[in-house]
Amino acid sequence: xxxRTHPVCDPETFERNLRAEGSRFSLVNGNFYLAGGHDDDTxxxxxxxxxxGWLMDRGFDIIQTDCARELSLYRASRxxxx
Numbered sequence: 274x275x276x277r278t279h280p281v282c283d284p285e286t287f288e289r290n291l292r293a294e295g296s297r298f299s300l301v302n303g304n305f306y307l308a309g310g311h312d313d314d315t316x317x318x319x320x321x322x323x324x325x326g327w328l329m330d331r332g333f334d335i336i337q338t339d340c341a342r343e344l345s346l347y348r349a350s351r352x353x354x355x
Contacts, residue, residue: 283331313340321347 308328316324317340325347328336338344 313338316340316347317343326351 311324311327313324316326325336325338325344329348329351336344
């Protein structure tokens with residue numbers, strides 16, 4: 274499955290089909306290939322929107338990370354910009 278193009282990763286699909294059932298979603302984010310390139314390394318090395326931001330935009334509720342402080346700071350910066 275290619276997470277970049279698979280229909281289940283489409284935000285509208287999340288809302289319409291899965292969230293309506295009360296489902297929650299998580300991603301173990303430590304592996305570049307398993308996370309489709311949207312991993313900790315991508316985020317920490319200056320491309321947070323392509324890493325954690327991509328996951329947040331697609332409705333992931335839980336992101337397992339080895340970089341909790343950095344993810345927390347990134348999340349706070351996104352929330353303050355709204």
